[in-house]
Amino acid sequence: MTTTAATDVEKTTDDDESGTVLQRLAGTQAVWILGVLVVIVAFFAISGGDRFLSTANFSLISQNLAVLAVLGAGMTFVIITSGIDLSIGSVLVFASVISAKLMSEMGGDGAGVVIVGILAAVVAGAAWGFLNGFLIAYAKIPALIVTLGTLSAALGLAYVLSKGINITVGAESLTDFGIYTRFAGLPALPLLALVIVVIFGIVLHRTRFGRHTFAIGSNQEAARRVGIRVDRHLMLIYLITGVLGGIGAVMYLAQFGTTTIGGQSLTNLNVIAAVVIGGTSIFGGYGSMFGTIVGLFIPAILQSGFVIIGVDPFWQGVAVGAVLIAAVYVDQTRRAAAQRGAPRVKQAKEGTK
Amino acid sequence: MTAVLKAEGLTRSFGHVMALNGADFEVGLGEVVALIGDNGAGKSTLVKALTGNLALDSGVIEFDGRPVTLDSPTTASRLGIEVVHQDLALAPHLNPAQNMFLGREIPAKGVLGWLGFMDNKEMRDRTRERLADLGGTVRSLSSPVGSMSGGQRQQIAIARAIAWADKVVFLDEPTAALGVVQTKNVLDSIKRVRDRGIAVVLISHSMPEVLEIADRVQVMRLGRRVATYDGKETNVEQLVGAMTGALSLGEVSNGKEAA
Numbered sequence: 001m002t003t004t005a006a007t008d009v010e011k012t013t014d015d016d017e018s019g020t021v022l023q024r025l026a027g028t029q030a031v032w033i034l035g036v037l038v039v040i041v042a043f044f045a046i047s048g049g050d051r052f053l054s055t056a057n058f059s060l061i062s063q064n065l066a067v068l069a070v071l072g073a074g075m076t077f078v079i080i081t082s083g084i085d086l087s088i089g090s091v092l093v094f095a096s097v098i099s100a101k102l103m104s105e106m107g108g109d110g111a112g113v114v115i116v117g118i119l120a121a122v123v124a125g126a127a128w129g130f131l132n133g134f135l136i137a138y139a140k141i142p143a144l145i146v147t148l149g150t151l152s153a154a155l156g157l158a159y160v161l162s163k164g165i166n167i168t169v170g171a172e173s174l175t176d177f178g179i180y181t182r183f184a185g186l187p188a189l190p191l192l193a194l195v196i197v198v199i200f201g202i203v204l205h206r207t208r209f210g211r212h213t214f215a216i217g218s219n220q221e222a223a224r225r226v227g228i229r230v231d232r233h234l235m236l237i238y239l240i241t242g243v244l245g246g247i248g249a250v251m252y253l254a255q256f257g258t259t260t261i262g263g264q265s266l267t268n269l270n271v272i273a274a275v276v277i278g279g280t281s282i283f284g285g286y287g288s289m290f291g292t293i294v295g296l297f298i299p300a301i302l303q304s305g306f307v308i309i310g311v312d313p314f315w316q317g318v319a320v321g322a323v324l325i326a327a328v329y330v331d332q333t334r335r336a337a338a339q340r341g342a343p344r345v346k347q348a349k350e351g352t353k
Numbered sequence: 354m355t356a357v358l359k360a361e362g363l364t365r366s367f368g369h370v371m372a373l374n375g376a377d378f379e380v381g382l383g384e385v386v387a388l389i390g391d392n393g394a395g396k397s398t399l400v401k402a403l404t405g406n407l408a409l410d411s412g413v414i415e416f417d418g419r420p421v422t423l424d425s426p427t428t429a430s431r432l433g434i435e436v437v438h439q440d441l442a443l444a445p446h447l448n449p450a451q452n453m454f455l456g457r458e459i460p461a462k463g464v465l466g467w468l469g470f471m472d473n474k475e476m477r478d479r480t481r482e483r484l485a486d487l488g489g490t491v492r493s494l495s496s497p498v499g500s501m502s503g504g505q506r507q508q509i510a511i512a513r514a515i516a517w518a519d520k521v522v523f524l525d526e527p528t529a530a531l532g533v534v535q536t537k538n539v540l541d542s543i544k545r546v547r548d549r550g551i552a553v554v555l556i557s558h559s560m561p562e563v564l565e566i567a568d569r570v571q572v573m574r575l576g577r578r579v580a581t582y583d584g585k586e587t588n589v590e591q592l593v594g595a596m597t598g599a600l601s602l603g604e605v606s607n608g609k610e611a612a
């Protein structure tokens with residue numbers, strides 16, 4: 001909502017955050033990268049044909065993205081505060097080991113078993129999130145170091161608890177939910193992920209909590225001075241991210257019916273890459289949940305498309321790396337240009353007033 | 354005049370630097386006090402101490418005649434004390450309205466508000482009014498303040514402080530980044546705020562500005578107050594003399610040697 005006067009003055013200097021809503025949207029990184037996604041989809045649709053465009057294929061893609069999306073919802077908050085959480089994959093493994101172990105020890109397939117399994121995973125995730133948050137927000141240890149430490153510790157403990165042997169989940173009601181259950185034709189796990197992402201998106205973009213998250217990432221000192229309880233807020237964000245790791249663990253178990261202790265070593269980087277490709281600034285203060293979802297789809301679509309058109313799927317890693325660096329580069333230059341241009345041009349305008 | 358905010362013998366050191374060395378200060382409702390002094394005299398440090406942004410080594414602060422401990426900006430805000438810091442303390446990625454209401458967001462009506470949703474339109478409207486009051490040049494309420502000029506940011510910070518201050522507002526070099534017109538607007542706003550019965554403390558290096566607007570002028574040097582003048586009766590030579598120590602009366606009236 002700006003007046004026409006505002007559009008006249010600001011449009012020339014920085015297109016990205018002013019003008020009409022449409023202009024504003026058009027300038028954001030998330031929309032720019034959405035364009036890249038559309039191009040990629042169009043490319044594979046042409047070269048891969050129906051095999052790529054099929055419902056089954058997109059169903060599979062969304063199934064594979066569900067867990068990452070849930071983790072991405074938390075990571076978006078973390079990165080907007082200019083933090084980082086490297087431990088998220090290990091936390092997921094740890095929570096899935098705890099959960100699977102409890103469920104297999106209880107045995108059977110009752111609702112009680114599944115509920116205990118879910119609660120255990122969530123509590124385990126929350127515990128790591130709490131530890132991360134406490135060390136970062138109150139002990140003031142850099143997030144990179146703290147979560148590098150808990151990345152190692154959570155995975156180590158997962159190996160200790162499981163003796164390195166993956167645990168299968170006997171509770172079929174859980175795995176059936178993950179594999180077969182559909183609502184309105186949509187598989188359950190992606191739908192659950194979508195609900196979580198939408199809720200977190202609304203919290204991020206529409207509530208006080210979200211506003212304070214941006215403020216902390218933008219200028220922590222400013223946030224503190226207006227009375228925002230910065231430490232508590234950061235603590236909560238890492239805690240919630242841990243909880244999402246626990247929920248991700250349950251979803252993972254539901255999907256695959258077993259833990260994969262060694263299989264999550266790149267999960268953290270994949271989630272971080274998605275968040276950053278989606279236009280969230282690694283320096284904090286700026287970002288969107290929508291961008292994270294777009295950022296998740298790009299690697300997934302590339303992977304699927306390469307398989308279908310017969311390109312070695314390992315190229316996906318190369319392509320994603322390139323997109324990541326290009327996305328950040330484009331974003332940075334655009335922003336630097338806006339910052340450089342704005343004050344001078346506007347000052348001149350003020351002067352003529 | 355009874356002081357709404359009064360400080361006695363404030364000290365604070367950073368390592369070997371005595372930023373405050375027994376500083377006194379007072380300001381009354383409805384008056385403008387200018388705080389002047391050379392760079393490094395301790396003005397900003399004093400302001401921080403009086404707005405809950407800095408812990409003191411020793412000294413007493415009284416508010417409305419009662420001793421208070423200003424242990425956080427929130428404590429000061431609750432007493433009606435606001436400040437525009439020299440470094441502005443805005444969040445550059447947020448827009449003017451978001452900055453204006455940061456930490457004081459207006460909740461949406463009904464259940465939504467209870468859930469943490471905000472009334473963005475109301476906040477925008479009020480921000481627009483406040484900025485218009487300042488005669489400001491901020492045109493876009495949806496651009497991040499980081500993309501605006503120093504003068505525009507300054508106006509937003511000032512508008513914010515004035516909007517929330519019920520008792521005392523501190524302005525640490527508010528006109529340093531402003532052009533002639535905006536400076537005049539800020540000075541006019543200061544007068545309006547004073548006329549509302551609020552105490553205004555202005556830090557400034559511009560002597561004409563100080564002489565125009567200040568009811569009293571307090572001069573700081575080496576971490577303490579060395580002189581106080583009536584704004585109507587002093588002149589540039591006297592003020593500069595006290596600031597630089599060329600005049601000896603400050604030292605004498607204070608009676609202590611600076612560290």
Ligand SMILES: Nc1ncnc2c1ncn2[C@@H]1O[C@H](COP(=O)(O)OP(=O)(O)O)[C@@H](O)[C@H]1O
Nearest residue numbers: 367370372390391392393394395396397398399
């Ligand atoms: N956070 C700090 N750490 C170290 N020294 C400081 C700090 N803040 C202020 N000082 C020192 O205290 C003295 C007073 O500074 P300041 O209050 O900013 O002066 P003024 O605002 O009058 O120019 C200076 O010598 C400054 O270097």
Ligand SMILES: [Mg+2]
Nearest residue numbers: 396397398439
């Ligand atoms: Mg200063």
